[in-house]
Amino acid sequence: MTDRQRTDLTPPEPESYGGPVEYLSQDDLRVPTHQLVTPDGEYDESSIPDLDDEAFRDLYRWMVSDRVFNRRMVKIQRRGELGTFGTTRGQEASIVGSAYTVAPDDWMYLGRAWTAMFMRGVPMRDMILFWRGIEESQQSFAEHNSQIAIAVGAHLPLATGTAWGMDIRDADEITMAYLGDGATSTGVVHEGLNLAGALEVPALFFCQNNQYAISMPFSEQTGANTIAQKALAYGIDAIRVDGQDVLAVYDAVMEARERVKRGEPVFVESVTYRLDAHTTSDDPHRYRTEEEEQAWEENDPIERYRSFLESEGLWAAIDHDAIVEEINAEFDAALAAANDFSEREVSEMFAHVYEELPPELRRQLTEFEQFLEEHPEAYDYIDQRPKG
Amino acid sequence: MNATIVEAVNDALHTEMAADERVLVFGEDVARSGGVFRATEGLLEEFGHDRVVDTPLSEIAIIGGATGLAMYGYRPVAEIQFSGFLPPAFDQLVSNASRMRWRTRGEFTASMVARMPYGAGVRALEHHSESMEGSYAHIPGLKVVIPSTPSDTKGLLTAAIRDPDPVLFMEPKRIYRSFREEVPEGDYEVPIGEAAVREEGEDVTLVSWGSMMPMAEEAAANVDADVELVDLRTISPMDTEAVVESVKKTGRAVVVHEGPRTGGVGSDVVARINDEALMYLEAPVERVTGFDTQVPMLSMEDFYFPNPPRIAAGIERALSV
Ligand SMILES: Cc1ncc(C[n+]2csc(CCOP(=O)(O)OP(=O)(O)O)c2C)c(N)n1
Numbered sequence A: 001m002t003d004r005q006r007t008d009l010t011p012p013e014p015e016s017y018g019g020p021v022e023y024l025s026q027d028d029l030r031v032p033t034h035q036l037v038t039p040d041g042e043y044d045e046s047s048i049p050d051l052d053d054e055a056f057r058d059l060y061r062w063m064v065s066d067r068v069f070n071r072r073m074v075k076i077q078r079r080g081e082l083g084t085f086g087t088t089r090g091q092e093a094s095i096v097g098s099a100y101t102v103a104p105d106d107w108m109y110l111g112r113a114w115t116a117m118f119m120r121g122v123p124m125r126d127m128i129l130f131w132r133g134i135e136e137s138q139q140s141f142a143e144h145n146s147q148i149a150i151a152v153g154a155h156l157p158l159a160t161g162t163a164w165g166m167d168i169r170d171a172d173e174i175t176m177a178y179l180g181d182g183a184t185s186t187g188v189v190h191e192g193l194n195l196a197g198a199l200e201v202p203a204l205f206f207c208q209n210n211q212y213a214i215s216m217p218f219s220e221q222t223g224a225n226t227i228a229q230k231a232l233a234y235g236i237d238a239i240r241v242d243g244q245d246v247l248a249v250y251d252a253v254m255e256a257r258e259r260v261k262r263g264e265p266v267f268v269e270s271v272t273y274r275l276d277a278h279t280t281s282d283d284p285h286r287y288r289t290e291e292e293e294q295a296w297e298e299n300d301p302i303e304r305y306r307s308f309l310e311s312e313g314l315w316a317a318i319d320h321d322a323i324v325e326e327i328n329a330e331f332d333a334a335l336a337a338a339n340d341f342s343e344r345e346v347s348e349m350f351a352h353v354y355e356e357l358p359p360e361l362r363r364q365l366t367e368f369e370q371f372l373e374e375h376p377e378a379y380d381y382i383d384q385r386p387k388g
Numbered sequence B: 001m002n003a004t005i006v007e008a009v010n011d012a013l014h015t016e017m018a019a020d021e022r023v024l025v026f027g028e029d030v031a032r033s034g035g036v037f038r039a040t041e042g043l044l045e046e047f048g049h050d051r052v053v054d055t056p057l058s059e060i061a062i063i064g065g066a067t068g069l070a071m072y073g074y075r076p077v078a079e080i081q082f083s084g085f086l087p088p089a090f091d092q093l094v095s096n097a098s099r100m101r102w103r104t105r106g107e108f109t110a111s112m113v114a115r116m117p118y119g120a121g122v123r124a125l126e127h128h129s130e131s132m133e134g135s136y137a138h139i140p141g142l143k144v145v146i147p148s149t150p151s152d153t154k155g156l157l158t159a160a161i162r163d164p165d166p167v168l169f170m171e172p173k174r175i176y177r178s179f180r181e182e183v184p185e186g187d188y189e190v191p192i193g194e195a196a197v198r199e200e201g202e203d204v205t206l207v208s209w210g211s212m213m214p215m216a217e218e219a220a221a222n223v224d225a226d227v228e229l230v231d232l233r234t235i236s237p238m239d240t241e242a243v244v245e246s247v248k249k250t251g252r253a254v255v256v257h258e259g260p261r262t263g264g265v266g267s268d269v270v271a272r273i274n275d276e277a278l279m280y281l282e283a284p285v286e287r288v289t290g291f292d293t294q295v296p297m298l299s300m301e302d303f304y305f306p307n308p309p310r311i312a313a314g315i316e317r318a319l320s321v
């Protein structure tokens, strides 16, 4: 546990005196961006993480899985089988490289990173249920010590809190919180970070700067040049990484984890891009150009990693089409299982409000059940849509 | 012009921005993309980046910033993308906007509008479906307005922008586009603080507002009784007189709202009826409301809010005594 002994406050002792007023400016900061494989596929063998061939292949498989999952989800949304859906296309390296570091007992708070959930064992079915608005999906996430924050940024203090508990207990696990660039403009994120920095808790904050918060480009989201630098204000060290380079992301987050496990929070900014619309109800061409999108399409994280695998001679052992087929089959099975989810009793709406139903709530439930029995015409207005 | 509710919002903003250059519109995704519901579409093109501003994702700063602008003489109309994301900024409403006049003995005021779509029924995940007007009505110094028709939307939003005090303008997003009606062109104001009697009747008073009005109308049409339908329109300050006068005539009342029952505005309506018309009542006042649960995500949300059969059953209970 972090030492919380109080030390006496001493007056400041400037290094020198006299001279003009000096600014502390972000322009003086050097904020390096960690990259291992260049967009052209060049790399320095000696800095590649020490992974076995299976792990290298695994990273590829998960990235492809992410892409296929997104494609299938958009497809079923268009058929009216989901509410809305927001894809993670373009962010595969950022998501997979970071989530590949996670240990089974770690806690996770997620933003746009659905596959990170699959990587810790959440069934694909439950992500389909989630986007169909079925609460049991969130129960499944919770069984895997994870949850998705819909209120942007609101999870950061939760992450700090669970990490605080881990610190007190001297636990081996850490807390990892994903957040977006937009989230860093909320007050709650800053309180969560500050508390983590002040208490020195084992929390790893992983910010996917995908350049957009719906229509808001990063350049207008903040006056700060980078997101990484914001962590410094809270005494939290930061790493900025090329989020289109899966090995760099893995390397950076592994490095961060080591430090987090020693009890120091770390903040990682992963520079990536949301290639698709914010969600299926958004039209990005209202606020960004096709030229910009094209430039990022050409910075495809899967393509870059493929060229690395080719250079390493690992590509030959990978059957891309077979992977796609496997994931499609997994999705088909998940969709069938999701479609088997049956309509729920109305009592489900009242369950889990409290541990025990208070009398007034019990009365509301009983009256409503009775009403539904006596007035089947009410079902003309009630459609559970368990299939989306 | 013929308009939906969301088009009426847009028209009111266009008209007021053209009439008064102190009016500013800002919030998340309101400028370039025209708002996630397109309520602010075309404003950027007409009034430019100085007056129509995409803000960072910062609800606290949006509401607090609006308050500061208002103190300095501007007329900000801030958008909160979904009412479920207002809570962080609740603090700015409670601690600053609503008490600026009081704190400074009238030297500074917060003549500002916070607009936000509210309510369930748009097939969303968590935090996109709440109806928390009860919580907001509890804040002294804040006005809470909820229109239910396109022309009221235009008139009330115009009045809200011109109002000398802070107004929380809650827009019933489920019926944003569900019907059209004639909306007056140009300058059009509907006074804040006045309810509207939508249908006159002798047997029972049905009080509702916002997203529940179409449901209430349908229920009223389906029961075998002469229903007086009152659209509250302003939640705070409430038009007690309109409700009380109607109840004095009918002797029976039902209040319908979407938000949770406990601490809901319906409780206040009942209390006011009891205060001023108890002796006229022939039956206890019925409440048909959302439940004291979270609003479920899209799959089960239809269970949550009152529907015409539930409202009709409430009317029949009020008539049965
Ligand atoms: C507090 C809050 N305000 C507004 C919204 C509506 N909203 C949903 S996602 C989003 C943008 C989020 O941007 P970012 O944090 O960059 O995450 P990304 O969607 O890019 O993954 C907004 C404004 C919300 N969910 N929560």
Ligand SMILES: [Mg+2]
Pocket (backbone or CB within 6 Å): A180, A181, A182, A208, A209, A210, A211, A212, A213, A214
């Ligand atoms: Mg983003």
